[in-house]
Amino acid sequence: MKKNDILLVGAVILAVLLGFIGMRLYQGRKESNHKIAVIVQNNQVIERVDLDTVKEPREVKLSGSFHEVILVEKGRIRFKEADCPDQICVKTGWLTERGEIAVCLPNKALITIEEN
Numbered sequence: 285m286k287k288n289d290i291l292l293v294g295a296v297i298l299a300v301l302l303g304f305i306g307m308r309l310y311q312g313r314k315e316s317n318h319k320i321a322v323i324v325q326n327n328q329v330i331e332r333v334d335l336d337t338v339k340e341p342r343e344v345k346l347s348g349s350f351h352e353v354i355l356v357e358k359g360r361i362r363f364k365e366a367d368c369p370d371q372i373c374v375k376t377g378w379l380t381e382r383g384e385i386a387v388c389l390p391n392k393a394l395i396t397i398e399e400n
Contacts, residue, residue: 319382321361323354324394335359335397350391361395363388 285293321333325346333356343364344354352373355364360380363373366388373388379397386395 318399319359319380320398321356321379322394322396322398324396326392333361335361346391346393348391348393350388352388352391352393354395361397362386363393363395366391 318337319335321335323330323333323344323346325348330346331344335356336359338356338358341355341357344356346352346354350366350368352363352368353365355362360378362378363376363386366374368388368390370390373386373393376386379386379395382397382399384397387393
């Protein structure tokens with residue numbers, strides 16, 4: 285190997301190590317804060333749920349142009365059922381991490397996870 289090849293391999297290894305260390309620091313910081321799910325419909329907050337303190341699974345029902353059922357479990361939330369035409373909100377699946385969003389445009393409903 286040439287000198288430049290060795291420098292390139294060293295730089296790649298260093299970048300991977302720094303990325304790994306950065307991810308571990310970010311995950312450690314994130315785990316210390318509660319995840320709050322915010323359910324919004326028609327630009328009004330319907331409910332705020334602390335996902336880390338949920339004891340039993342429960343459902344939140346939304347009405348409007350369409351009917352939807354949101355399932356809340358410890359550490360996660362999702363649109364369980366909806367009678368809107370495209371079902372994109374249901375297909376989004378579980379939200380578990382800060383910053384994740386599920387939207388039902390026909391019913392103007394939104395679930396997002398925030399950090400406490």
